[in-house]
Amino acid sequence: MERIIIEGGIPLKGTLRVNGAKNSAVALLAAAALTDEEVVLDNLPEIVDVFVMIDILKAIGMKVTRRGKFEWHIAAGDHLNYQTPSDIAVKLRASYYFLGSLLAKKGKVNVALPGGCQIGARPIDQHLKGFTALNATHLLEDDQVKLNTEHLKGGHVFFDMSTVGATINVMLAASMAEGTTIMENAALEPEVIDVANFINAMGGSVRGAGTETIRVTGVKRFGSCVYSCIPDRIEAGTFMFAAAASGGDVTLSNVIPEHLDAVVAKLRESGQEIDVTLDTIRVKANPNPQAVNIKTLPHPGFPTDLQAPAMAFLALAQGESQFHETIYESRFGHAEELNRMGANITVNGQRAVAQGVEGYVGAEVTATNLRAGASLVIAGLAAQGTTYVAGVEHIDRGYDRIVDRLQSLGAKIRRESRPNWPKIV
Numbered sequence: 165m166e167r168i169i170i171e172g173g174i175p176l177k178g179t180l181r182v183n184g185a186k187n188s189a190v191a192l193l194a195a196a197a198l199t200d201e202e203v204v205l206d207n208l209p210e211i212v213d214v215f216v217m218i219d220i221l222k223a224i225g226m227k228v229t230r231r232g233k234f235e236w237h238i239a240a241g242d243h244l245n246y247q248t249p250s251d252i253a254v255k256l257r258a259s260y261y262f263l264g265s266l267l268a269k270k271g272k273v274n275v276a277l278p279g280g281c282q283i284g285a286r287p288i289d290q291h292l293k294g295f296t297a298l299n300a301t302h303l304l305e306d307d308q309v310k311l312n313t314e315h316l317k318g319g320h321v322f323f324d325m326s327t328v329g330a331t332i333n334v335m336l337a338a339s340m341a342e343g344t345t346i347m348e349n350a351a352l353e354p355e356v357i358d359v360a361n362f363i364n365a366m367g368g369s370v371r372g373a374g375t376e377t378i379r380v381t382g383v384k385r386f387g388s389c390v391y392s393c394i395p396d397r398i399e400a401g402t403f404m405f406a407a408a409a410s411g412g413d414v415t416l417s418n419v420i421p422e423h424l425d426a427v428v429a430k431l432r433e434s435g436q437e438i439d440v441t442l443d444t445i446r447v448k449a450n451p452n453p454q455a456v457n458i459k460t461l462p463h464p465g466f467p468t469d470l471q472a473p474a475m476a477f478l479a480l481a482q483g484e485s486q487f488h489e490t491i492y493e494s495r496f497g498h499a500e501e502l503n504r505m506g507a508n509i510t511v512n513g514q515r516a517v518a519q520g521v522e523g524y525v526g527a528e529v530t531a532t533n534l535r536a537g538a539s540l541v542i543a544g545l546a547a548q549g550t551t552y553v554a555g556v557e558h559i560d561r562g563y564d565r566i567v568d569r570l571q572s573l574g575a576k577i578r579r580e581s582r583p584n585w586p587k588i589v
């Protein structure tokens with residue numbers, strides 16, 4: 165149990181390379197179980213969720229070797245187990261991607277019901293509906309999802325809502341099913357396209373990823389490939405809001421700017437100066453940011469994962485910023501903590517209103533989930549005085565060495581083990 169300590173009020177300045185995307189990396193790792201040969205996955209971020217997925221791969225019998233900071237070699241072992249280790253799988257939500265890949269590969273799979281951030285009900289009915297359409301049966305038993313099929317066959321799936329997880333999961337299962345699967349109302353997120361590209365690089369046939377209709381034609385075997393994970397648009401967006409909130413001037417490299425159109429638009433609307441090149445984004449803060457409204461939506465709308473970081477910034481903007489969280493029922497846990505630092509945010513169900521305040525004051529706050537943690541770090545960077553952020557284990561799930569990287573931008577930030585905590589007076 166550790167905490168992050170921030171001496172705030174220093175504008176972030178400099179250049180930072182954005183790492184690989186968490187939500188792609190975790191799906192690519194599960195997809196690697198599809199092949200009998202060796203695949204190389206590059207640009208995977210060094211985060212807890214990636215290490216947990218690698219632990220699951222090893223536990224089911226895959227050989228996984230790390231070569232260099234971001235590069236992993238993954239090869240089939242002698243025997244692939246359809247039973248994933250429940251004690252590891254419950255640690256994160258993305259373990260459910262083994263449902264798709266192991267169903268395809270083994271015709272049978274057991275995965276513990278998924279964990280992950282507590283931000284709403286997060287059912288998996290759309291995943292199960294898709295597997296059923298592919299001729300698999302499911303059973304919920306002993307807190308596990310158990311899938312089975314005599315023969316996986318292509319099917320027709322219409323998703324009731326835009327869901328990243330179910331789109332990727334059904335795509336993974338369909339990649340080895342006999343015949344063609346058509347998925348309609350598929351999610352448009354860049355991570356869906358990334359997984360489709362990886363499946364195709366291994367010799368699969370996925371067409372239409374990035375549109376609402378995806379066609380997957382199953383193949384019998386997959387081969388080897390070298391594949392690089394896309395940059396993390398959520399990490400990039402987090403640093404963009406941190407730059408704006410701290411009054412800084414930060415250039416992010418290794419970004420795909422089109423993935424961040426909604427974020428760039430909102431920052432510009434609030435008065436920030438944003439320069440975009442082919443693969444960099446520079447944020448030059450405006451000392452008098454204006455309030456803007458945020459409604460979270462599936463891609464290409466404003467991403468729910470950046471609602472909390474955006475709120476940390478907009479709570480300091482002049483005027484009233486309104487937030488409408490349409491993806492999750494309870495993703496405003498950070499508002500109360502931001503209020504402890506001086507924000508004036510009122511939450512009402514899936515809506516929140518921030519009346520802009522002059523500034524934050526350092527306080528002791530607790531991250532209750534990954535993106536809430538990021539928002540508290542942003543507030544701490546902007547605050548006068550010292551901020552102590554507990555719940556660092558949530559932040560470590562998705563941000564690669566956030567403390568070191570913010571230090572490289574001039575922030576006075578460090579992390580400390582709980583036993584060494586000084587008494588706060």
Ligand code: EPU
Binds near residue numbers: 257281287468
């Ligand atoms: N939904 C259902 N039934 C389903 C699947 C989804 O009702 O079978 C609902 C969800 O409850 C939610 C909405 O559909 O209200 C969208 O869920 P989606 O399936 O898109 O989310 P996810 O795949 O579980 C991923 C990311 C989340 C991110 C969402 C939305 C991973 C591992 N997680 O979750 O990331 O918020 O897509 O973009 O890829 C994060 O990184 O902090 C994070 C929570």
